[in-house]
Amino acid sequence: MSERILVVLLLALNCLLVAKGETADEDFTTLRSLISTWKNTPPNWVVSDPCDDWEGIKCKKTRVTSITLSSFGLGGPLSGDIGSLSELEILDLSYNKDFTGPLPQSIGELRKLSTLILVGCNFNGPIPDSIGNLQELLFLSLNSNSFSGPIPPSIGSLSKLYWLDLADNQLEGSIPVSGDDIFGLDNLHHAKHFHLGKNNLSGTIPPQLFSSEMALIHLLLESNKLVGSIPSTLGLVHSLEVVRLDSNSLDGPVPPNINNLTNVRDLYLSNNKLSGPPPNLTGMDALSYLDMSNNSFKPLDFPEWFTNLKSLTTLKMERTQLQGQVPSSLFGLVNLQTVVLKDNKINGTLDVGSSYSRQLRLVDLETNSIDIFKQNEVPGVTIILKDNPICQEIDERAAYCSSYKSNFSYSTPPNNCVPDTCKSGKISSPNCICAYPYTGTLALRSPSFSNLDNNTRYLMLEESLMRYFKSHFVPVDSVSVMLSHQIMDPTQYLKLNLQAFPSGQDHFNRTGTSQIGFMLSNQTFKPPQPDFGPFYFLADKYEHFGNDEGLPESGKHSNIGIIVGAAVGGLVLLVLLLLSGLYAFRQKKRAEKAIGQSNPFRRWDTVDSKSEVPQLKEARMFSFEDLKKCTKSFSQVNDIGSGGFGKVYKATLPNGQVIAIKRAQKESMQGKLEFKAEIELLSRVHHKNLVSLLGFCFDQGEQMLVYEYLQNGSLKDALTGKSGIRLDWIRRLKIALGTARGLAYLHELVNPPIIHRDIKSNNILLDDRLNSKVSDFGLSKSMIDSEKDHVTTQVKGTLGYLDPEYYMSQQLTEKSDVYSFGVLMMELISARKPLERGKYIVKEIRNALDKTKSLYGLHEFIDPAIGLSSTTLIGFDKFVDLVLRCVEESGEERPKMSEVVREIENILKSAGTNPTEESPSISSSYEEVSRGSSSHPYNSNDTFDLSAGSPYPKVDPV
Template sequence: MHKEKVSIFQFFTSDPETRIGKGTNSTIQILFFPSCLMPPFTDILGFLSKFHVYKERKLFLLILLFQVLFVAARTSSDDFKGLAGLIENWNQKPPSWVDSDPCGSNWEGIGCKDSRVVSIKLSGMKISGRLSPEIESISELEILDLSFNRGLTGTIPDEIGNLKNLDTLILAGCSLFGPIPASIGSLQNLTFLALNWNQFSGGIPRTLGNLSKIEWLDLSDNQLEGAIPVSNDQGLLGLDLLHTARHFHFGNNRLSGRIPAKLFNANMKLLHVLLDNNRLTDSIPASLGLVNTLEAVRFDRNQLFGPVPPSITNLRNLTELYLSDNNLNGFLPDLSGLRLTYLDVSTNNFTSSGIPPWASTLQFITTLNLGNITLKDEIPVSLFSLPNLETVSLRDNKLTGDLDIGNSFSNRLQSIDVENNGIDGFNQGNSQIRAAVLLRGNPICIQKEDREKIYCQERQSNISYSTPPNNCSPLLCISNQLSSPNCKCAYPYTGTLNSRVLSFSNFGNTSYYVAIEQSLIIFVRSQNLPVDSVSVSNPVKNSSTEYFYVTISFFPSQQDRFNRTGVSSIAFALANQIYKAPAFFSPYFFIGDDYQYNAGEPSKKTSHAGVIAGAGVGVFVFLVIAVLAGIYAYRQKKQAQTAMDMNPFINWELNKNVGAAPQLKGARWFSLEELKKYTNNFSDANAVGSGGYGKVYQGVLTTGELVAIKRAGQGSMQGALEFKTEIELLSRVHHKNLVNLVGFCFEKGEQMLVYEYIANGTLMDSLSGKSGIKLNCMKRIKVALGAAQGLAYLHELADPPIIHRDIKSSNILLDDHLNPKVSDFGLSKLLVDSERGHVTTQVKGTMGYLDPEYYMTQQLTEKSDVYSFGVLLLELITGRKPIEQGKYIVREVVREMDKSKDLYNLQEILDPCITEVTNPKGLEKFVDLALSCVKEYAAERPSMAEIVKEIENIMELAGLNPTSESATTTETFEDASLRHPYGNEDFKYSGVFPSAKVEPQ
């Protein structure tokens, strides 16, 4: 114990030999001779001055330091230094972190062994702030899990590479950004690395090839770009050296270039290779067939071309294969020797032929998607008798003859999609078939006697499930409590369980959800987690990623809420893949929600043997502390006031018109001084735009990141509610087609929003010619697709759904690749009551884009955004503002339109960029889509997900791959200069509901 005490003092002294002295052989001697033991007061103040923290935390640190000086502790001083560094950089710490002995007093989330901290498990703890470089001091750390803390932002410090004993590193579901540090490659004991669902950028570090023990490598759902690194003869490292890895999860990034042939070799033990939703090009390497352990491969939604290599037939364990939405060609190899359950090769350019004979021999197949691959000839009846088949899609091909499903079809068959082919007849076979047959767009549905049949009608796929009560009657609960499956009112811990690779597609089959429930119940009991019951609900299929997820609710045992340790233990078990999901749902990842109802917070009072030992000198210690604290408080008076001001919302509620302080999930807070530094004191040279809100300045952060800083008028609180709304919403949503909020400033009467810098201005500026960018026909369609995907994310994947309420061309920004990003969430609303399907609210928005039904009823729905988006589509093809010279674009298009004529007789009002192309393919469908969006009644309008699909179909009709970044080009006016996106804001309607009906002009 004495040895540890000396090391603690060394932590506070620059010259331990002189200050500690010699002959300090007992605790009593140390306490009675502080002049020999304590560092000079100036050293203590110098140490404290480095902690730029809130006033209450400075007091905590002051007391903490003196506790360390006078109380024997069980924790290594180096480890305490590392934890103190975390506290310095966190705006919110666990409430049990209140004294100087993390190991001795059981600090929440801290695991110790022989006085050394070996694990930090703080998953889902609502921690906010940054990861301190001083974490390197915790040198014996083996597990670091800070997942699902959306307030954790900033970059990963390079010093993390000094944690040589680290085995598990989980930072999933946070708000971290910047490059992944190359120093992680120094962690040669690492077996589990999960950095998914953040905002990391830059390339995959080559040094990860040094992780010789890694088994789980998940970098998906970030903004990583560049090539996949492999080793070479010059000694450079690469991922091909990871022979112990079982999982390569790199989907939903911006990786480009080819899939290197060297990436795969026979020494690897990979189970899953997930490279979906990237920008990869060239062909699939034949070396893939060398990894005979593979079970799931996802190369879909890239820009791959060439044939599928025959070597893929060597993958005898392969069960899921996704190759859709590429430019693959040639003939498909015979896959009958594989144990496939899910095969999707749709939307490619394979050589025209009939349905491959081997398709009818896939005995394990549940999902077969051969849509849009130029298939022709008749459909073999044997295809529908596969014993496990649930879904077969043959849509958008050139199939002919009659559709005959026979009498021996699988009783598991749920959907037969043969839309948009050349089918002339339909032999229904056994009338007891339960499968949905879709034949729209075939000759059979043109015939009078068939076109009213159900198989010729559009069908909506509604997925609905919620765990039923367990032989009891649900209770009517108070507040935000829910009735559990065991009919107990409680506050559950919730999150989404997401499957990256599915082996089923019958989402209406409740047995799948029951299996998930049962496996979770067995798991929580085997792990002795404080869970009474588990509920599965709200199954959702994401059409843009092919991910499938369900909401999981864990209900507490013993009491009506979890304590913080209970939440963290559940989150850690799921983040660390300790829970093994059923095979049909694996691999999965979990994203936990913030938990607001913690019970039984640990007491801040602890007892120590050291306190008892020093009781005899308590009075002396008290006097020393009192004197030093008084001097310190005097010296820090001005800094303490500044520290209080650092709370960005300390005075928020003094403005009675803006509601409670914002609830943030990761946006970084900037001080006014920081933003002055980044903008050269808001100099005119840095000003890049202006509008009714104020000015916009370009700034450069210390990381080199370029940002746009939107500054409200000096001293003005106008728009405070919009300010609050925007930072709340943008801090919790992340999508490639939504503008990224870097942070905000709310200090000394200033309101500023800090966004990523978008280089190419607004869509409105490009359409009007102000930006100097000329958008051709195809690029406009791609802009429409990206904006639609961003809105579909808000409507379907945000929880609760978000209604933007101000969709218009000036709120669509174009990045340096002319990819669209939806911006300005100041008027947005949460659809918190999904049962009602609307929010009753004061009418706000921009005239010309406003939904008439919302305008008249004050009932805001997701279809209100759809209406505005429809106006935007018309703006894209006409190049005209919604209201121009008293003419309303919707009325003008409807008035001029004649479907019996070429281009619907709209040549006079189409933008010249559109008519430059002779008979542009898909234009009529684009007009039809736009007009369906601006239907008078919301119920008649499509959803944003349906709009996304239709735009993708239009692009394919025009010969353009929806995932391609290079399919179209842009032209720039020679003498035009680019302008910034944040200026020239147009008028927003923000009045109360009018007493009389007002039609758009």
């Protein structure tokens, strides 16, 4: 059969593949495993490809990156297999009330996850601590489930987190804050939302939870079991807009500095045991809603400062021991809508005045001591004076002597049409079309209004929803908002019933309900601000997807047709697969022959012919033309350094990735075996504190290595001032820690272990956040013989850093790197070269050391850029002790690198610094300081071997 016919058959095969053609094998297997435990999955999930056809599944190339299945009617447990979707960025399973069971620990394996939303399901059990592994997480919403146990402290390690909503669960225990070896919510400086209400949280509100560095706008802790006083540190968070501490057991006085929160619109302190005088809130000009009811405040005449709150719409002070007379000027606040002062000791005359706010609707002074009401009628305002002397003695039949009962309700009016009489459970929409709407409850957690009879407000909400749906192409014809007279629950949430009607048909498909659910669950829709405030949405179960998506009889017949068609197609596929296999085999042989002729990498002479090709995991082989093109023919413009090995160029790959290319000079090129060994070594080490090898070139007589590009250059440049980067004490500790972690990985986690053999400041590179990365593995050695603790090899290294024991014995061990690292730590302290003007830094520091003096008497050695303050150099003595252990003459007396890591972590913790927290990005330009220098951090030009002479005086072996 000719090749042309085979190509045609292969194209036909590609069109016929329906079982799994586009999704990566591992993701396809994981999805199949997940849905095997779920109920009510869509029919098309059975026979089609997830990346092409599965509703709610989105992919990039062949990897699943988004799962948004809100309101799908799914049920069952969430399998631990979810952790295998390593490229997943968004997971939203909201409003599937039949999802049950715990959240698996493997959720922490989704390292690229940025959005996790499980609102309104029925998950239970503890929130797994592994959630702290999701370092890319921006949005975490687990509210309205049945989660129990404590809030995992590991959430505090999510430095990028913007939204945290754990409300309406059964969480218990205290609010976690950072301490020894633990994280806490106080570390979430970028988070704007702490929604933790309606749980069983206990203990005090920790003072260290708040700081001036936080960006919080919503703090919701209502309806818990919190005790103790309100910490004064709350007044430091000037960004706050909504504060709800109501319905707890908080006591003591309200801190007076709470009036520093000048951006707060809604302040709820009600239903606690607060004492002392009510706080003076003068200066809180944005305050709209204030509720301090049901507390044990000290008896106080009605505060005049209430009349200074120009934005006030709602004042609630029930049972707070207020006394005296209410000034008429209070009612003149232009935005005032509601005043509730029930069960107090207010007396004298009630005078609303003639200039009262035109928005005023309710003044409730039930159970007080008012004996005179100056105006018997105030048009448009409900006045309640029941159980006051005026009603008991003068006019108990007056309207204002009755209890207040709200009878307000609202529903969207028809849009200039006559509502239809609908059948089969359908509802007439605002456009008078019968359909099955998507429904749910929109709960406003702190509305800034209390005047509920303003229809314009709800029409504005409906219009805002419709504009949003249309702009995002969601198939919604109209929306309806409804309120009944029972609109406020005990938590004082304002609950609205929301209906969204489908466009073009009488029901939604799953894609439509999922779109609506996702927009409301992930808070991308923002209601008109500031009136509506923070909200959450709980969808009702949608059961009207229709025959096209359910499994009634017609669906069953169509599925039978699919199965028969699939069986027939399977036979055709079998034949085509056999033919395509023969074709692929033939093409593979041709390709291998071509590669063997053109690629010198395949023709290297080796001792063992079976190991001709380097065993590469992630490194890419570049052609000479590839690198020539991206460096503009290795132009001088892209030359960023040179050394004994050759030159280093900055370049940009076609995909936009910036790289550094290390190009060997002809006279310095290694042998083929050595170059191959270095590439194989580098391709199997992957750690955030090691410079990544991206690829190599062995083409047209060239030897080139391609690395990730690090813009802040070498540690040597930073210490000498060439890069313009100032390294304070904490940054130096973090650089030491990152380097130690990289070495510990090479020594203890790589198999077989690797000894770097050339640790020095020029081989430690700094990224944009000043994270340190170990580079230049040209002298590295693998510990291939597992029965030996050393490698006997020719001495190579760098003057000043070389381990004397290795030099004398020619036996290289992991402790040789430890010695070099100790010298590097001395360099971090002093910014001096290890060997300078005939003086050796190790000997100099040992001779000057005096542990009876402050800073061990090493003032003259400390880099002035750090400073000499003992308060600045926290942990300096412990750091020097560790340095001296690292440079012990005997390798056995030196610590392992893993021990060094732990020691530096402890020093950072004692300095009040989180060892895992990265520094912010800085703007220093690596390119500017490196170009034209005599050496470059991607290569070493001052290494030596034994024939070059000794860096140390000759010592007779013991």
